[in-house]
Each structure stands twice: as C-alpha cells, then as structure tokens.
Amino acid sequence: MLANEVKEQLIAIVTKANFDDSKTERLVYSYDATPNFQSMPDAVISPRNTTEVTEILKVCNQHQVPIVPRGSGTNLCAGTCPTEGGIVLLFKQMNRILEIDEENLTVTVQPGVITLDMINAVEKRGLFYPPDPSSMKISTIGGNINENSGGLRGLKYGVTRDYVMALEVVLPNGDVIRTGGKLAKDVAGYDLTRLFVGSEGTLGVITEATLKLIPMPETKKTMLALYQDLNAAAKSVSAIIANKIIPTTLEFLDQPTLKVVEEFSQIGLPTNVQAVLLIEQDGPPEVVERDLIRMAEICKQEQAVSIQIAASEAEAEALRTARRAALSAIARLKPTTILEDATVPRSEIAKMVQAINEIAEKYQLEICTFGHAGDGNLHPTCATDARNHEEMERVEQAFAEIFAKAIDLGGTITGEHGVGAMKAPYLEWKLKAEGIAAMKAIKLAFDPQNIMNPGKVFAKDSKKRVVITR
C-alpha cells in the first residue's frame, strides 16, 4: 500500500485520470508473459511526458517506492512483474514517433511506440529497422531497448542494441540525461547508451530514443530445408556460416514444435520430418539468388531430405508468422510453457541441440526446441503443468543443466530474453562473483535507493551450480 501522502503527490503530478490503484487495475499489471510470476503493484501510473516522469521518480526516490517501467508486458524473464510491489509505470500516452530523419537515417520515438507501427512507418519511406522480436505486433520500443530484444533477423543485422544511437533517460534522482546522438562516431566519455540498452529498467527510465535505420534491402527470398535428423539440421547451420554466407534468418524448428505450430497456423508446414530450417536472405536479387542456391546445396550435402522455396512474399510471411507463434503454440500441448534462451557460439549448436535432447530424456520431460539457430540462440521450451509440483522440480533441474551446458560450451544463460527475476539466480554462473560485484557497483551509482525495478537481474540468493557428471 502506498502511503496517502505519496498517493496524493503522485496524483498531483499526473492527475487522477492517470493514476489507478483499484484492485482490478493492479491485478492486470501483476504479470507479464513469464509463467509462474505474479505480484500485485500498489498503483499503476501513466505519465504523459518526461517532466511528469521526472517528478514521479523524485517522489518515489524520496519515499523509496519501487518503480517498474512496463511496455506491453510481453517479456519472458519476469522483467516487468512487480515482485516487490510499488508502482508500474506505463507509457501508453508516450507513444509518438517524433521524427524520421531521412538525411541522417534515424527515427526518434517515445518509449511507448509499438515496434511494428514504427517499422511500418519507416518502411513507407523506404527505410529499414531490422530488429523484429516475435512480439513486435504489440511490444514497445521502450521494452525492446530495456530488454535488448533480438528477433528473426538478428543473424545478419544484429539486435536492438546495434540500432540505438541516443537516449533520453530520467535517473532515479530526477536528473535527465541525454546519451549519444545522431552520430556515426562519438567517443565523448563512457558509452552510456549501450549501458542502458538491456538494463531492464534497473538504472533509470528511458523517455526518448533515437534509432538507426538502414536502406530497405531490394529483395528477399525464403526457403525451408527439411531434415530427418536433428543433428544434420544443426550441422547445416554451422556449415552455412563456415561457407561465409550470412543469411538474414536461419531458424530451427524441431518436430514437436512444427506440429503445434501447424495446428495453429494451418499453412501446410511439414510435420513428418524431424526438423526444419527456415532460411531467408535479402539484398540485391543476384546475391539473394546466388546465396539461396549455395545454401540449398550445403543443406543437401548435410542430408536435408528436401528444400522448399516460398513461391511468394505472402507465403514467406506466413512462414515467418508461424515461426513467431512457436512459443505460444506450444501451450497447446500443456498449460504451462517454460522456455529458455540459452545461447552458444554458432559452432557449438549441434552439441547444444544434442545435449538438450539428452537432458529432456534424463528428466523425462517434453521439450520442444526452436530458435535462432544461426545466432546460436535456441529456445528449448518445456510443455508442463505448473500444478504438477513434482514435474516442475524436474523442469527446474533440467533447465539448470541446460544453462550449465551452455556455459561450458562458451555460451550464456540468456541470449535475448533478459535476466529479470527468472534468471537472476543463475546470473552468477555466467558472470562469477566479481562480475556481479562490478555490475552491482554500477547499479548502486545510478540508483542508490534501489527503487528501479528491484529484485531484477541481481538475486538475493544465487543458485548453486550443478555438477554435470558427463
């Protein structure tokens, strides 16, 4: 519960219409897309501009009220679940595209802009914003920046981080800082822009962002490579990269995933094969054509049983849409879907796929695997039921083992979903105690009162690293 004094001060800033502490409103902001995390905030507040954000932060800092900035709540690490109560900060009224600068190839937006709306707006001018998280129809740019979201086009074009040029950030003490600029080169001091990208709302509130755009690629082609052997599909991924081809998209889907996705999308996905690679290349027509032929050859050498090329853009878009639905479609199997985001160097992808299957077998779990294979970023997803506590324990053990394996292969516990509250207990496995200490020092410098999204990234207790017998 907020103290009356705090409530009154907050209402004075945003007006009554933009403050809500009814039970219904608090309940619907008590969760995000992460299973098994739910916690009620004390109030929900929708500022209209940077000044209001500043005033809100000052009040919260003074009274040590937690603040959780939230876009559309589609993140998968419990990054916006108000685990320690406090205030959920919404950006639905700060959702304007402020400028598209065709001379500098940038777009400047408020944090509440829906990713796809912005992509559509810049594409109308022949410009291209590559990061395309699967939730882009509803995710916000502010959320993308805070989580450093990836997407299907990450292999060739990188992730959100690679497109953020400048930020306006309100710090917990109320200071407003501007980082970076519309600059190709800028080494004036620490790169705070990069620090804030992926900071999960733990350092400050992003109130404006300038993003890099690139010219639209001329053409695009899409194909599916079908396999009867998981390993062969995974090996094709490394072989394509080793042959010095960087496709736009190189996605992996195993048979259980294909089946549920086809059940939802009904576009005729092959469900009688063990795995599929969804491969896409863009660029000048002759390059796209050449790369596609070469990648098809490589896949065949690696035992692909057939190659299907999308006949039209509509067909290609249907394939991409189907892929983006993969995670949610797995919920058709069982009510709870626990997904992970382990990432390994591309060369290790075959080993990781194999390890996931062995771990699934060891713990007797139904694990579907799909993901951005070209990035080494897989999403092993366990279809389970949160009400089955015994099985949930096995799920946790299995995922701990997957994390451990990923780290052993030179990888990380999360490639693009973030740490949040969900993976915080495992962060130390990747960073070591010294790494955590360095990050905590940064956090403390910006947010000494620990009001910014507390309970995220840093865990109260770290998990003990499991020892793998193999």
Added chain:
Amino acid sequence: MTTIKEQEKIQEQFKERMDEDELLNCMRCGFCLPTCPTYIESGFKESQSPRGRIALMKAVVDGLIEPDAEFERSLELCLGCRACEPVCPSGVNYGHLLEDARDIINQNKQHSLPARVVRKTVFQGLFPHPNRMRGAVGLLGFYQRSGIQTLARKIGFLGLLPDSLATMEKILPKVPTMKEMKNRPDYLPAIAEKVHRVAFFSGCLMDTMFLKTNDATMKLLQLAGCEVVIPESQVCCGALHGHSGEKQTAKELAKKNIIAFEELDVDFIITNAGGCGAFLVDYDHLLQDDPEWKGRAKTFAEKVKDISEVLVAVDFHKKVKMELPPQVITYQDSCHLRNVMKTAAAPRVLLQAIAGVKYKEMVDADRCCGSAGIYNIVESEMSMVMLDYKMKQAKETHATTIVTANPGCLLQMQLGIEREGLSSKIRGVHIVDLLAQAVKQD
C-alpha cells in the same frame, strides 16, 4: 451493484464452474492485444484486453481479487467479438470463458427492477417464441405504417431518446406485414440441377424484420442446386441468451433446434446470420456436460454452414452470371462469421465475382463495428466509438455499398451511414440481398 454477499456467491461459483485448464491455457504472450477493439479504443488498458480479462477471471478463481464492480465492468465492456481467438497461438477459447463468467455473474446477482423486467421479457418472454417475435415485429410494422412514426418524428418525441437509439429508430427496415411473416414455406425444390439437400435455419430476427433477406437466401440456394427444407419447429438459436448470461435458456433452445433438424437427412444447415451461425456451431460445447445431448449436438454443429461457404463450394459464382450497375463495394466482416465460423474468404470471392462493380477492401474490415448483439444499446458510448472508426475506414474506400453478413452488423452500418449524414450516397446491404439483385438483372 452487486452486494458483498452476491460477490461471495459469484466467487464460489467461479471456483466451481470456470474451466481451470482453459484459464491456464492462456500463457499471457499478449498476441491478442493488437486485435482487441476495446483494448485499442480504451487507450491500451490491459483490463480491457482478452489477456487482462482472462487474468481477472483467473484471479477471482484463485481468490486474489473479489468479483467487484470494476471486475464486472471489464467483462461487460467486452464486445464478445472473439477477434482474439484466431490469433491466439495457444488456442484459448476465450468466448467460452466469457460466456461462463457472464452466466455466473448474471445468475447470482439481483438486477435492478427495470433491468429484471426487460431481461425477463426479452430473454424468456420474447425471443424463444416465434409467434411473439412476429407479434413484436408486427407492432413495429404497425408503428411504421399507421402514421404513428410520422407523428412521433414530427412532435419530436424521439428527441427524448439517447442519440444512437433515436437514429436507430430511423434506420430500422420497413417490416413485413403479419400475414407475410406467418405465411412461410417449409420446402423449396432446387431450381438448378440438384447437388445438395439442405435445411435453412431461418432465425428469429431474420425471419421477421429481415424476411426479404431470408427469401433471397432461399432463392440463391435453389439457384445453386439446393433443395431447401425449412422445419417449422425451429426456434431462436439462443445466442442472445448465451452471450448475456442466460445459459440455461440457451440450452433449452439448442435442444429444440437439434430435434427440429436431426431427422431431416440434410447435407448442411444453412444460416445467413454470422451471429446465429457461430452459436449454432458451438452447440456441442454448450451441451458438453449433457451426455444424452452432446453427440447429437456435435452432429448438428458439424452441418452448420454460412450460405456464402456453400455457394462458393458449389461454384455458384462461376455458374450463375451476376452483374450490377457500376459501383464501389466494400465488405465488413461479421465478427462471429469470421472468428468463430472461420468464414472470411467466401463472401469476398462472391462479391468479387459480380460483374460491373469494383470491390475495395477496407482497412481493418475484420475489426468489430460495435454492434455486437445488444452491445450498441447497452454500451452505446463505446459502440459509437467503434462505429466512428469503422465509418472512417469505410469512407476511405469511397464505396457506395457496404456489404455485411449479419443483421446486427447491417443495422449498425446503416446507423453509421445515417450518423454521418450519408444516407443519400451510401447504402448498407446484406450480402445475400446484393447477390440476389445481381442475379436478377441477368
């Protein structure tokens, strides 16, 4: 207002009756949000989204919140358009959850006296009885023909009604006479070579206020090579009841209809109203807890098809020449036809087969127009926001004919046209009426 005691009862029933698996099936990915009209028009309020509403229902089941006024409000404001269902990768049956929740709330709360009277009259007294439906619509006909309408308009009596209702009064179709409504066929032979034997579900509003549309529907079926049976013992589909928390009456109506149709030996049961059709195809769910009826309901439901699906399936548009004077036409999806019956392509195929007209798709044709059963009357304000958006998109197409496939949508389109002051330039029309006109000109 629900009292604390009523809230406790509602909460208890939520725990007992709500389908927990279905609630858990929502994994909260948020893919439904961009398709939800109330989420968009409320300025992105999560409590006005499918994900939010499911979370609220689950929270009542889990005891995290009480079913208070705000909770009820969130569910009331839902259009029930079910646009969230086709986009849900997990396949959550949101419509079923909503129906159950509304049923529990309505059965356990004491409505205000006027609301009780209206609900009882409409749900129990009127719609289940074809005779009384004809009587009520007949009264409207008397109002229109007797000069009372002219008088009421002259003395400004209608000024006493809310804006949308007053406009509604103007756009109601000229209703048929009692004699016309009573004198209905029960069998019509195929006119072309017979390909199917079908039954026609005539519907209560369709067979009274929109009787001409029903006639056109049967004519098209005959021309398409269908022998048409129209069982006299059929009753209202029960959609209105099901959506308004009167599930028990809906079940009784469903059983009557199953009996009326099951011995007819037909290939399909045809409807021309998306709202009815969507409820009919769901009969097996409605009666799922009734072992005696479940199987029979399934057999019934599997036969239900919208007229446009059947016309396309028998290549009507290729075999029968259709032509109209030059005009731009656009199509507004009936939400339930599209999202529940999954019929979206067929009406467009038929419309594009009409020679002489230019078909122009409107932006967001699949977004609800705000009609939504009786939503435009009970939630007039939100409904008009939806309608204004719809009319904006319709105007962008420069269409002079807006086609729909459900009586509620049709009335709403006509209401929108009237509100925009465009009644001399644009018309709203049911798809079968347009197709029938196009055929006639041959």
